[in-house]
Amino acid sequence: MIPPSFRFSPRWLAFAHDVAMAAAAFVLALYLRLGDDMATVLPGDVMALSVGLFTLTCGIVFLVSGLYRSIWAFASLRDLGAIFRAVSIAIAVYVLIGFLGTRLQGVPRTVPFITWFILMAGLGGSRMLLRILRERRISALWERSGGGRVNVLIVGAGDEADLFIRAVNSNPQAPFRVVGVIGENDKRVGRQINGVEVLGTADQLPQLIDKLRSRDRAPSRLILTRSLTRLNGELVTRLLEQSNALGLSLSRMPALTEVRDDVGAALTVRDQPIALEDLLGRPETILDRHAISSLIKGRRILVTGAGGTIGSELVRQIAAQEPERLALLELSEFNLYRIELEAQETFAGVTTRTFIADVRDAARLTQIFRDEKPDLVFHAAAIKHVPIAEANAREALLTNMMGTRLVADCAMKCGAMAMVMISTDKAVHPANVMGATKRLAEMYCQALDLASTTTRFITVRFGNVLGSTGSVVPRFQEQLAKGGPLTVTHPDITRYFMTVREAVELVLQASALGVRPGDQRGKVLVLDMGQPVKIADLARQMIRLAGLRPDEDVKITYTGLRPGEKLYEELFSPSEELMPSAADGVQLAKSPTVELGQLQQSLANFATMLQAGMAENAAIARLEELVPEFRRA
Secondary structure, three states, X not given: OOOHHHOOOHHHHHHHHHHHHXXXXXXXXXXXXXXXXXXXXXXHHHHHHHHHHHHXXXXXXXXXXOHHHOOHHHOOHHHHHHHHHHHHHHHHHHHHHHHHHHOXXXXXXXXXXXXXXXXXXHHHHHXXXXXXXXXXXXXXXXXXXXOOOEXXXXXXOOHHHHHHHHHHHOOOOOOEEEEEEEEOOOOOOOOEEOOEEEEEEHXXXXXXXXXXXXXXXXXXXXXXXXXXXXXXXXXXXXXXXXHHHOOOEEEEOOOHHHHOOOHHHHOOOOOEEOOHHHHHOOOOOXXXXXXXXXXXXXXXEEEEOOOOHHHHHHHHHHHOOOOOEEEEEEOOHHHHHHHHXXXXXXXOOOEEEEEEOOOOOHXXXXXXXXHHOOOEEEEOOOOOOHHHHHHOHHHHHHHHHHHHHHXXXXXXXXXXXXXXXXXXXXXXXXXXXXXXXXXXXXXXXXXXXHHOOOOEXXXXXXXXXXXXXXXXXXXXXHHHHOOOOEEEOOOOOEEOEXXXXXXXXXXXXXXXXXXXXXXXXOOEEEEOOOOOEEHHHHHHHHHHHOOOOEOOOEOEEEOOOOOOOOOOOOOOOOOOEEEEOOOOOEEEEEOOOOOHHXXXXXXXHHHHHHHOOOOHHHHHHHHHHHOOOXXXX
């Protein structure tokens, strides 16, 4: 019985091929150098000794260098690198041994160099040839099996397109066949990227599709290859509309930063559906990540409302910056459990503590702050749903205004470096209870920030967050799932939108800016929200993303403005002085302020009356007195 170590293996066949190739390369190099005089210059015994020594040297080096761990059929540039090292070492060792033994008698000094080129071509070429033959065979089998490929037209003639096409071309089982490229402009029209022509621009899409159909190369899908933060939102929206009209699906590729500039990694990439946030077309904000890391790393952090949309994203991004300890404060047991579990699984090295607590409970807050002694407090707890706040004004006041006051006072008493309050564009010219309570909270934090010589009080104001709890997007998704209609309050109503990830990134950037020395004290930090979006347009886009036609497959109905709802929101009031900041995506608003002592007394009296059961109408009337710009819609 043959021992296992001596059984036939493809590796031994590959080794025999390489050794034979080494012998042949040496002989051929001698012939190329000496020609017909080879037999005269090198007698038979000298020739046999030289060829034998070179072949033996190559065989030993090839085995030791691990050339046969890889499979020929999957040879790559990494394998060529291994061949380069092995051949170079083998020839260097042969020259050293030959010179010490026979001083390479009769062997011209150029022969080792010629042998190197021949052997590299022989070993590398044979491997590449086998891979090419295998891929052609698999590709043919794949086509015959009916698997085929989906014809796609890619949008964007940049580096991402090059990476994607190379990945598709190098993988015989890739699900796509790229039939053309659409440029964002006409600069590259008529040129080729890896053999694929740039056919035209997005404005010519219908004509280009007709031309491809006439050639039996009709695509069934458009794929955006360029990072969507670098594409105009209007262009993406137009492409979505055109693709729906032409019966094509529209999807996107991840950014190059996700794929890495590596074809091997790109082989595993699959196109992704266009998401609603992609249609915003917002330019990518340049974040000062060093400043954000310096703000968080090694510090004790407390987040209120930690289970909400903003609060949970704050927890994720703060935990990623390696704080010393992260305290999660939340009233909802389920939301607290969910974000704690996620934080523990994703950021196992971060110490977290959880507290079920109401920001209106002064005794509970005092105990938590005394025990945790946070360096930074992010206050995201709030009642934010406008109609619910209108119907429950007293509760909204107790949470949004009194709760903020209690959190701020605790932050001051425990010696925190800073407290960051999350505000809203509804605080500008408030037309509802929710906005007015937030404006009152802003006023208190501004007054504290101007009066305090230790703790900073930073107010960050921004608009709506896509997909947040109770917002319009989840409601539209529920209505779409039922087949419609989608309900919009008014045809002209607009709102500012931002993704939760971007909103929290900018909150952290604004916070890092706010704690710096400078002229930020007492000012509201306002995030750049881009252009407002019509809610009716948002509804139509969501219908198109579902592959349906607005007003045909799914209707849009208008229900009228709800109590406290405005047609449009503002990020700044005319009474506020707008100022640039040192951080990208953040602006400063210098708002009118109130003297701290007077405001503290007013809020303390107001809180006493609210807790004693103050009537709703009386509470709203008092709110109007404290926030003069408050006018109920």
